[in-house]
Amino acid sequence: MRRLLRFLLAAGLCAACASASCGGEKRSVVVASKNFTEQAVLGELIAQHIENAAHLPVERRFYLAGTFICHQALLAGRADLYVEYTGTALTAVLKEQPSGGAEAVLARVRSQYAHRWQLAVMPPLGFDNSFAVVIRGDDARRFHLSTLSQAAARAPRWRLGVGYEFMERPDGYPGMVKAYGMTFREAPLVMDLGLLYRALEDDQVDLVVGNTTDGLIGALHLTALADDKHYFPPYEAVPIVRLQALREFPGLRVALEGLAGRISADDMRAMNYAVDGQHRDVAAVVREFLRSHGL
Numbered sequence: 001m002r003r004l005l006r007f008l009l010a011a012g013l014c015a016a017c018a019s020a021s022c023g024g025e026k027r028s029v030v031v032a033s034k035n036f037t038e039q040a041v042l043g044e045l046i047a048q049h050i051e052n053a054a055h056l057p058v059e060r061r062f063y064l065a066g067t068f069i070c071h072q073a074l075l076a077g078r079a080d081l082y083v084e085y086t087g088t089a090l091t092a093v094l095k096e097q098p099s100g101g102a103e104a105v106l107a108r109v110r111s112q113y114a115h116r117w118q119l120a121v122m123p124p125l126g127f128d129n130s131f132a133v134v135i136r137g138d139d140a141r142r143f144h145l146s147t148l149s150q151a152a153a154r155a156p157r158w159r160l161g162v163g164y165e166f167m168e169r170p171d172g173y174p175g176m177v178k179a180y181g182m183t184f185r186e187a188p189l190v191m192d193l194g195l196l197y198r199a200l201e202d203d204q205v206d207l208v209v210g211n212t213t214d215g216l217i218g219a220l221h222l223t224a225l226a227d228d229k230h231y232f233p234p235y236e237a238v239p240i241v242r243l244q245a246l247r248e249f250p251g252l253r254v255a256l257e258g259l260a261g262r263i264s265a266d267d268m269r270a271m272n273y274a275v276d277g278q279h280r281d282v283a284a285v286v287r288e289f290l291r292s293h294g295l
Helices: 002-026 037-054 067-075 086-093 102-117 137-142 148-152 173-180 193-201 243-248 252-257 265-276 282-292
Strands: 029-032 058-061 081-085 119-121 131-136 160-162 207-211 222-225 237-242
Touching (some): 037 252, 081 086, 265 282
Parallel strands (some): 160 207
Antiparallel strands (some): 131 222
């Protein structure tokens, strides 16, 4: 009988330890990101802020390919949150046509994400990161180009470089060339986002579709052409978080709301450049930003 009791007690302790281990994993907030520099910076920024402000352990799952993979990670419970852009949520995830101002797009995305997937769209972080069609600064000056409409006349002589998602998105390549009447010398060269500006510098392409907050645009003296027909929708950066995670982790909502409006486009460009241009460590860049902004 004593041996049986000892066995049952040991088994109970093992089960309790296993349960605690599982519970320990659940108590970590899983922060994900897409696979480019700005996303890694934002993921690390949110992770450090949650650790500092909410005193919660955080697991980082960065560079999860693109929008679809990050979205699916939330739906499957493999991640609790990541930063999305409202225009991307509207067109690439909800499959709606780009339309409306920033407030209207945010309201539509917030309503649909909560209704369809039990996902909360938190307040915007403070900057808009639209697509940017970028050319070499020398070409912009030589041909007096500052807008996409002006560049359309030269497009048949030029080669375009784009990221993988841009070719398929409703707010991407097909709509852009239709809106501006563009044709190019050859089919767009599709590549990883991190290679776009190197390809432009090396004359492998003549235009690339990057992002307005890319730090290398200014550092490499490139020119971002104005979207003078307002083809692209607003792309406010917003944390997307599982409602279950907000219920599970006390303090998470308050921590995320504390970042609302705290990151400007200039801030984002500076952090992106620190990583891409100066090759600094992402975590160190983020710590410096949080300290300097009282976060």
